[in-house]
Amino acid sequence: MNTELLDLLKSVDTPTVCNAIEVAQGRRGFNRFTRGTMLASDPAAGAMAGYARTAKISALAPPTEPADVIKTRRMDYYRYMSEGPRPALTVVEDVDYPNAIGAYWGEINTTVHKGLGLSGALTNGVMRDLGDLPEGFLVVAGSVGPSHGFVHVKEIDIPVKIFGLDIRPGELVHADRHGALVIPEDVIPVLASAIGKLLETEKLVLEPARQPGFDFEKFQEAWAAFEKART
Known part of the structure; x- marks a missing residue:
């Protein structure tokens, strides 16, 4: 992914990307997105985008495997997260969901992941140390x-499920306070132009609606232009 596309993806919200994918595909029905309400550690921070580095965790009960196995896997996890293409997001499924209680994402772990070059984290599990x-x-x-x-x-490094969304290692993920989605690989080359077209089309309604004197007749005109631009 080139720098220009990454900057663009970070500048728009996930609903915009969701709609733009449909523009690029020329049809409605795109459905690779999370279901339900998710929480953002910083709702004002905007969006994140990157290639998925995946894992599964649990916290309800102590591990039953030998301690040396757990320690080795922990280091293997951090080594894996430090590798791979960038930008990257860590995507971690908590297998205890919907009864997750273990906040894997606190001040120490997020700082470590950022230091390893990750751009953010997506999880169905728990976060803490907000602020x-x-x-x-x-x-x-x-x-x-x-x-x-x-x-x-x-x-x-296995397929995971986050709020109904199946994500495979290496897939391009976009996420913000609305949730997350997976950007189809075949859409990536035309996504920037699709986002541009979507934003320009939306202006046909948004700009008149924000002007003094906007009424139903002006809405009809604006909506007709909007519908024509979408076809």
């Missing part, structure tokens, strides 16, 4: 809680 997380590292999570429980890594 103390590093600037420039957005977490989009399923809940907020105070405890880390018995959190431990169970699997690395």
